[in-house]
Amino acid sequence: MDSNGSSRTLRSRGSTTSIFIPTPSTSIRGDTVSHSSSQPTSPLLTIPSGRLSVTTLSANSWRTAYPRIGQFAMTESEEVVAAGPSGLFFLKRVQDHDSKPWSEGRPLPNTPMLNDSSVSGLAVISTRRGTPRLYVYCVSGNKLYSFYRSQENDSSWVKDPDPPLSSYLVSGTPAVALNDEYDNGSMSNQWSLVIPCQSGGLLHTSTYNPELSYLDRGIPWERVDYFAESLGVISSVSIIAVRVWGKSGFLIHIVMVCVASGRLHIVEGGFSIGYNSGSRWVARTPTRIHHPGEVTGNPILVKKDRGLQLDLLVPSAEGGIFHFVRTPTSLDEWHMIARITFPPSLPVASCLAIHSRDHGSNQPRKFYALIQSGGRLYHIETFESAYPWSGSYLKPIVAPGPSSD
Template identity: 45%
Template sequence: MSNAFSTGYGISSPTSTEPGTLISTPSTSRANSTSLSSSENFRSGPLNLTSLSTTSWRQPYASVGQFATIEPGLVVAAGPNGLFYFKRIRDHAATPWSESRPLPTEGVILNESTVSGLALHDTGLRLHLCCISGGVIHTFYLTGDNNLLPDRGNPPPLGKHRAMGKPMVVRSGYNRLSLVVPCQSGGLLHTSGSYYSFPTRWERVDYLATDLGVISGVSVTEVRTHPHDHEPELVAVCISEGQLHVVQGPFSLGGGRPPSRCKWGGKTSIRILQPGKVTGNPVLITDDNHGQAQLDLLVPSAEGGIFHFVRTHSAPNEWHMIGRVAFPQDTPPASCLSFYPRSDTRGTRELHAMVQIGGRLYHTKTTNDQLPWYNARLNPIVHPGPFFD
């Protein structure tokens, strides 16, 4: 990637004062510049530095359908021609976005028309990609040189069930992974595999939360009531008919001789009250401080914007809405959402989000602790190049 702040403009070359706004530099002939007396002095003053616009010469990103992201800034998305990725380059002061690169898949068509959801999960050993298309779960892993290879292990044993929506892959227990995805006929499908095994060998599927009917979106996180618990609980927030519901229960690690399979005993507990319907996919974030877990829940509003709820450790059955992030007027609702926490240089916890609206990605973040979304902005992610957040 070329340096976004390089100089060397030619005569009459375009510069920019705002993204996408080109201003021609006044042309000056060499003859006039050399005819000035060498004794004349130019008046000193500040340089009028401008940002370099990428819109006139960098290829924009393709239209984005479903996407998944993971720190430190990797985005995998389903576009018109298949899966592609791009990432933040954090060792540069301008933290630019890279060029997009395709992720070829073997013998299966995965694009924005066929993919209903993507999930990324980093085990520390490999980066795994889970994709839902045509009711089938496809699993891949990304190599160090960003090749996408199929996971040749046992596929998740769905049996007669068909998956839909956006999958969730979370750590459950010290050495387990849980895969949770909505079922086309209603309810949730859950299976578990070893965190360290490769290829991943998924166990028999649990079929649960059927009382909620068809679930359009789900987010799952692990919660421990004590930091040394060997069997945690899994908490899921589901969207059914535009309403938010909680499914929660213990994750049993099995045991005995021979060892029994792991199982999630999730049961529908409560409905989260909300002002209007929700859409897209919810996102659960756990801030666990020695077992005193606080959950942040963020979900797109069907009327536009994002609802932000909080559940504290002391009141596990109460979800408090602490804000509604309003989008600019006439902005459509978000269809895909991804949030992740990050601590800034002062140790303040921030929530960063990528939001898909109308085929384009946007970035936003919280701005302070007392009023988290005060002065927050939606910044479009359109081209490779500098991005200041």
């Protein structure tokens, strides 16, 4: 290369082949290398000294979004079964990491007919003893469908060939609850199932977990109780078992709250366990729970201190959520303690799931909820206080990963 040249030619030994390699014009003088003024130069980057800030990007924006969601149900450990356009699917919140990301949605096989257009309601329950299982109850086309799977990873879903109440026409949103307040929890795997009847009123039945370790066969569902027919057609119901003191000691008391014609009603009564004659629930006459305007969607009952205090939450037909409470000193009255409003652009919530957790003796109880609005799930939390939900935020659950802010 000559001193002012901009290229050079290399010739391999013993060959006539030439390789033309363009190079920048340079001159070398002593230890200094300088570029010709005829060539533009790129400025050197100035790297700041000291600590540098970083920017956090969305951890789930690259993931495929969840499909449109209709009805759904959630367990206390935040396992969710939802109805999507292609059928039922399952997702859960991973609890053993601080970020608590949501998992991928995994379909329940062979359920395309149980989609967000046909399913009127879902209920889920996790068993605690024997072989832990997750049970799903789904209402579609006036029929009840039942599925279950083991709580172990990669377990397959099994469709119940003979679901409960198979001879009845049902509708609306079902509810299921553990009767875990009897005999200090020794019968903690007995649960109650309640479903609106298509012609009006409610149907109730109960069973023991057929997978208890000391049983060698399943125990069938108990007799069906039909009640609350005076309310007419019921759209949804919530159920919870509480512990009350009776003449012979602690007894199971079942509380149900249902929605009929946009109004809340309560039905409750004692539940007797008969080992030979069968179990039975004796329901009282339904009574109204007073509230402004109409309600919609499904009510949710949450208990505290073995049911001595009950919280009741339900979507308002005007948007937002009503929050009631019943305390040990006022068992005949429900007190509205909060009216949660949402942004006007957000559609009315059509489905709701709420649970609570205790966070130690010196920490208040925490409510955590999922709300379905406009085909999307939103997550919201609050601590128990005189002003619950104040300062809370709805966080959309758009795709697998941490909840969006």
